[in-house]
């Protein structure tokens with residue numbers, strides 16, 4: 001084997017934002033035909049490094065060498081031209097354009113200068129089939145779920161990747177089968193000599209696919225390792241700067257047999273999506289929703305929360321039938337939903353962390369009884385500490401936080417109102433291993449105090465860890481319910497696959 | 500155990516060393532609009548040495564500054580309402596026409612009935628709120644784009660005012676109503692007091708309750724706001740009604756000023772000045788944070804600019820062009836990107852000059 005050539009090299013790169021040294025003297029070496037994992041806690045600087053490397057952000061100082069030449073890209077388009085394609089953490093597509101247009105934006109197949117729509121659609125269809133995605137490519141992108149959008153963004157990156165492909169948390173909202181598909185594609189590209197940067201918080205995935213690992217902590221590089229030489233425990237230590245506190249995984253919360261049912265879904269359907277879903281959540285019980293992408297998990301959550309109107313069936317809550325026009329009605333009844341789409345349905349970008357945390361509480365209090373600023377600050381300080389949100393102060397706009405830290409803020413928002421039923425749609429999406437266990441523990445303790453939970457997660461292990469019952473969905477219908485001994489990851493997987 | 504403790508401590512310190520808090524100041528937003536205003540006032544002083552002089556006659560202050568404040572009153576009221584509409588990501592083109600309607604309603608009531616002053620004012624304000632509710636309903640419940648929805652009333656509203664006036668210019672003789680536009684209290688013209696009062700009330704209403712925060716939340720991300728329990732439709736309805744209220748007040752001041760209602764000209768094009776003022780104050784049209792103070796500063800900039808142009812003796816035909824250029828400059832100065840570009844040019848400029856000399 002010849003020594004692989006160095007494609008991209010970063011030397012002593014710094015990036016300072018007002019008030020934050022996001023990157024300090026970071027080095028990175030990227031070789032042709034390797035998968036290079038970039039790891040670190042939430043806020044370590046991974047996304048910033050990617051943005052600096054690909055021209056989305058200007059570096060403060062340092063050098064970037066591409067194919068041995070010192071260069072820095074003025075924009076992502078310039079990097080693209082040079083052969084570096086990137087899928088950023090926050091999916092950056094145009095919701096109103098069609099899937100095909102999104103896939104080929106900027107390099108549409110043309111003849112005599114005119115876009116060949118037919119050809120573009122055919123190519124789009126083929127490209128998506130690589131990811132086993134058989135969808136209408138002429139429909140607007142906004143119609144599809146985050147996971148599908150994520151796959152489309154990846155497909156776009158893959159289609160254009162000539163020399164370097166950068167993937168910032170591509171697997172955050174994907175199920176294991178889609179992750180495997182992605183890995184297959186990544187392996188093919190690696191064979192072809194493409195260098196791939198891969199960011200994730202799932203260490204299993206790191207060891208499955210990557211050849212080399214660079215770890216960042218607090219904006220500085222901790223080290224570069226060969227994946228084969230780095231045991232998991234040392235990797236965790238490098239990321240956190242200390243050993244991971246062993247949190248004993250207790251058995252799933254056992255609910256008292258006589259617990260009153262809190263939420264009863266009676267054969268509910270929503271026009272154009274789910275149909276015939278029935279399930280019960282008891283007081284203080286955690287129920288998991290499992291299923292593939294597009295199986296209707298998110299849609300069930302939305303229906304219970306009053307986002308989509310029911311076309312059939314009824315929702316009973318605490319013995320009463322609910323008529324939900326909008327989420328505010330659900331909140332009034334004692335239901336809260338932490339949504340899956342962080343950027344469009346979760347964060348209110350320009351508002352501060354403090355305001356993002358207190359808003360749901362305020363909305364429930366009504367506009368007249370303004371929560372005193374002092375109490376807002378206490379609330380924010382409490383959750384910043386509790387959920388380890390990495391920020392210099394609570395008055396920073398939430399959009400300046402790293403993705404995982406934004407997720408923690410949204411979670412804090414819903415914990416703050418202490419609802420009777422908390423619906424969590426992918427609650428730990430993008431959260432690092434240090435905070436992950438902490439958050440699971442927190443949710444569990446809430447459950448023990450009597451809060452009921454309805455949780456979706458593409459991580460089956462996570463579901464099994466704290467759900468008392470798992471409901472499996474397929475093709476927007478309920479397939480089965482598992483609890484007790486049958487509720488294990490393999491069983492659920494089987495149910496998802498076969499029904 | 501102790502060792503892990505100190506390890507955690509040093510980790511914590513490493514984390515803190517990365518952050519230097521308090522480097523982003525909210526007050527920075529006020530810098531450029533205030534600087535622009537100061538600059539304009541200074542230019543005025545250069546052109547006219549008596550610009551800052553105030554005199555006290557018949558229990559009222561007189562002077563160029565007072566004139567500027569007094570003349571900007573209607574637009575300032577419009578801008579207060581417009582700030583909220585723009586904060587939700589909307590726009591209200593109809594406020595000028597609503598001024599005309601409110602003026603017409605009041606003028607006709609004054610001419611044809613013997614209603615007490617309070618009722619006439621109440622009727623005028625109610626007209627404004629009703630107009631605003633129509634706009635708000637179209638925008639929030641029928642989901643018509645704000646610019647289209649309010650364009651309807653912008654065009655139709657003036658027609659309604661003409662119908663009320665039956666195509667005439669309606670004049671009235673009621674000193675008590677006229678006092679709204681021409682009177683004075685504690686040395687200041689009444690329109691200035693009305694603006695101060697409206698400003699203070701709005702500020703209380705918006706910042707001492709959660710209303711202001713809700714408006715900003717809806718403007719930044721309406722979907723997320725709805726998800727967390729804010730009734731985004733009600734908020735939108737409110738801001739248009741509020742803008743209608745402000746417009747009605749402005750309309751009554753102009754009607755009182757000329758003691759009559761001219762449906763064709765009352766408030767004509769003032770909606771554009773109000774929008775411009777809000778934008779000069781640093782608001783983004785796509786919605787988000789608002790500051791009533793900055794919007795009012797924006798109004799003062801526009802008004803001082805008009806005065807400067809008149810005082811400077813530039814031929815009248817250049818007025819609009821100069822106004823547009825200065826506004827453009829203010830907007831450019833507010834843009835971070837432009838300032839960065841400017842500061843990257845400066846060293847080059849210096850180098851170039853040095854090279855010249857050498």
Ligand SMILES: Nc1ncnc2c1ncn2[C@@H]1O[C@H](COP(=O)(O)OP(=O)(O)OP(=O)(O)O)[C@@H](O)[C@H]1O
Nearest residue numbers: 017022042043044045046047048400401402403404
């Ligand atoms: N536009 C910005 N303005 C100010 N600070 C920023 C900005 N973008 C990022 N930061 C800060 O830079 C640091 C690094 O953020 P970055 O997004 O790179 O983290 P990350 O490693 O990708 O984390 P995650 O795993 O949560 O995605 C964070 O402290 C963040 O608050």
Ligand SMILES: [Mg+2]
Nearest residue numbers: 047089402403
């Ligand atoms: Mg990131």
